[in-house]
């Protein structure tokens with residue numbers, strides 16, 4: 196297993212509609228295993244394949260005790276709705292309040308290529324909707340409640356050594372520009 200580099204917003208791969216997997220073969224199983232490892236290391240609770248530069252319909256998620264690896268996931272039913280704050284490994288430091296269905300049923304294939312169905316609620320349901328959005332080229336600020344987009348920055352540490360987090364409101368337009376700048380900076384650092 197390998198930890199893969201996570202692409203930062205601005206990379207065109209995050210805006211493409213990922214293609215369905217025709218056959219779950221050893222290469223796809225390797226990708227799923229690497230994505231799981233990458234998510235655990237990050238750390239995060241979910242990851243879509245285009246976040247590691249592969250525009251194919253695969254996702255991994257890990258919430259509480261459930262570890263999911265899914266191929267060609269699609270939402271077949273949704274119920275209820277609730278709002279909560281989301282963040283994304285590809286949009287570091289950005290958060291926003293996003294309305295999502297409270298419960299979803301997601302159908303797809305497991306790592307053996309067999310049909311599988313997952314009934315999820317709460318955080319896992321939210322995570323699956325966020326990752327399936329990625330596979331359709333959608334990122335969470337696209338769905339954020341107006342006025343809820345903000346940066347969370349660390350400004351030093353408190354007396355107990357815990358980071359002091361500061362919230363700074365922004366707009367999607369401003370954040371978009373800042374993330375493009377961050378990506379340019381990282382690409383430049385990587386080629387030095």
Ligand code: ZN
Nearest residue numbers: 282283284285
């Ligand atoms: Zn994400």
